[in-house]
Amino acid sequence: MTMRTALLVLLCTPLWALAQPGASLDERVNALSAELRCVVCQNQSLADSQAELAQDMKREVRSQLAAGRSEAQVVDFMVQRYGDFVRYRPALQPSTWLLWVGPLLGLLAGAVVLARRLRHTPEDPHDLNDADRLTT
Secondary structure (H helix, E strand, O other), X not given: OOHHHHHXXXXXXXXXXXXXXOOOHHHHHHHHHHHEEOOOOOOOEOOOOOOHHHHHHHHHHHHHHHXXXXXXXXXXXXXXXXXXXXXXXXXXXXXXXXXXXXXXHHHHHHHHHHHHHXXXXXXXXXXXXXXXXXXX
16 A cells, blocks of 8 residues: 555545444534534634534535535535635645645654754863863
């Protein structure tokens, strides 16, 4: 399995869990609303937001699910209408690579800085001769 396939499986797993045959419409709406971001509040899901637009979006989710559309189709519709920002977990594509790789790069850079600082031992000023003391 390639890295890209593994990432796609990880990203789609929450959506597959939503598509349980025994799940009621309310459960499916609530689960999908927790996966989508309110575009007004920005840091709240549709499920948590009380904004009027979030309530409209949630009604749209409900109507589409009731009409027989899958969770993936509803998410695609919301992304088409409101942009990638509406997803809490953006899709892996060239425009979002930095979102996925950025934290790892930051962690790696921090580890490099920490390793360099731990290796660097300052000279003991008592070991310096008089000429060296004048230049420091």
